[in-house]
Amino acid sequence: MTSMITVNVELGERAYPIHIGADLIGKTELFAPHIRGSSVTIVTNTTVDPLYGDALRKALAPLGKDVTTVVLPDGEAHKNWETLNLIFDALLGARADRKTTLIALGGGVIGDMTGFAAACYMRGVPFIQVPTTLLSQVDSSVGGKTGINHPLGKNMIGAFYQPQAVIADIGALRTLPARELAAGIAEVIKTGAIADAAFFEWIEANVEALNRCEPQALAEAVKRSCEIKASVVAADEREGGLRAILNFGHTFGHAIEAGLGYGEWLHGEAVGCGMVMAADLSVRLGHLDEAARERLVAVIRAAHLPTSAPALGASRYVDLMRVDKKAEAGEIKFILLKRFGDTLITRAPDDVVLQTLDASVGA
């Protein structure tokens, strides 16, 4: 596969391209138009740097920039201020200026932290996303959400900040552990479920190809997911309304992640299980029919994602969901499914939420 697809995220003066294809990390010409200053700082982690760091540095070499690399510890557990500060220390140590470009080379944690560092360093410097996981290719590299976790909540501190470009190298997924591949497929399933019934059917038919990491299937999944998310984000950049539908499965999912401690379950695994729970609640409230719920659970299971929630205790679930960013004055807002491609956002009676929690835990 040598073709490259480009999805444009239309955000006026903050518009940017997402390039999708195999072996893009080594392509100098994809980086050249987006680096205007004299220096570049690559932010990556201990897992990804040995795999793709040299390829990226080789691609940048012909541009004659002063390139430095910051290698962070790997994992969601490090998505905090201490690790973010390592980026600032490196930037100031290298005398990075307002035209220095940051390049995020890694998964969603690296992308979110690098984007937030770019948003804050000298009140804003340019950055490029090079997502190396399926999850970050389909999800966190589109939409400009950046940030870090706080012990009391995920992504509680951050900024809306758009990259100059996203370079999604499908080839980098060859080295992705199976569990992380599945976590990425969770967001692909979510995108189809909330926004596009035809794409959902495509996923049902191709989930095994995705599991096998087939490049054509992955490229199609990334392209369609990015197109859908880009159109939602373009309509609602600052998350005033429509954009909230992208959080289908996330209200329950964030509670699972926070309750177990970040990093215990992968974000995509928590979203997978969270979608099962949101679908259960949708059926109980009479919005979704049982057959659709079963189809959603079947495809989540086929992607080797968890469908039973961890036993945190119902009151702990409710407490954690009340501090979710979508909550208002302690009222939890649920994104529910009406049918594939159609959602609604609503509050839910406590007793029905408890029924869903009861039915979902260790089922």
Place this chain on the structure above:
Amino acid sequence: MTSMITVNVELGERAYPIHIGADLIGKTELFAPHIRGSSVTIVTNTTVDPLYGDALRKALAPLGKDVTTVVLPDGEAHKNWETLNLIFDALLGARADRKTTLIALGGGVIGDMTGFAAACYMRGVPFIQVPTTLLSQVDSSVGGKTGINHPLGKNMIGAFYQPQAVIADIGALRTLPARELAAGIAEVIKTGAIADAAFFEWIEANVEALNRCEPQALAEAVKRSCEIKASVVAADEREGGLRAILNFGHTFGHAIEAGLGYGEWLHGEAVGCGMVMAADLSVRLGHLDEAARERLVAVIRAAHLPTSAPALGASRYVDLMRVDKKAEAGEIKFILLKRFGDTLITRAPDDVVLQTLDASVGA
């Protein structure tokens, strides 16, 4: 004096009013239009809370909001991540949501940190500035610059983020220590010098009234300074060009602050001395005549501001100026004066900069 003046900062959908007058902190009707959610978090410090905290809480009481107060340690030395985190801890502890309004009650440090916390908390919540120092009334409450210091540089981490409103209570200046009043006058002098020769002449004629904290003179100084700064910011919100003139005196001033350790000299004192140094450099490079330089030094001295620079050593000054946010690839950009109301931004030969440093230190 019971009149109130309002200056509007024209930034499209981010436009906001600055209300200037005596005893405004107690006026419920000034806060009411800008608080939409159900909760408010006041951020203040150990010095200001005992003076004006109760008045503000009393003004908010009729609005029926859930009001919490975070009291931070006082001073520029605390303008760092650890202190900022106290705000996030309090917000999460109080279950603040996306509609919670932050109110900054204090000087520039409180305003900058509260604004940055508002920019980052859940990726952005509304905030109101209630500046209680002359410096913050004339300077840091206009323009949307927020942030914290890094050991290697001042305000290196931050965001451009606009408040909903600024409520500048001239009455609060009665309790301001003389040294901090002078530091505020420094920014008033700067504003006249760079942008408005007639205002500069007004300052020369009224500097003693400002020193005596006369309300009419202070209100006029705050109003004209805010108008000028607002027009510069409206033309260049993200500091692409014109806005840089507001940093007259700041390139040298930031080096003094960083070199001595933040908090040793007040920001306004460093800017006062920095303007003397920038004027010296302006004369040496043939841009400013000696008579104008002497007028500028005379008014800075009349405001009881330092006109001799601390002996940090020339190479340390140069190192510190090279990491200034306005520097590019290590090249220092100086904002120089051509005449009152007119500036230019330029690089300068090293040997001439050294002459200025030599002439300014301990003179």
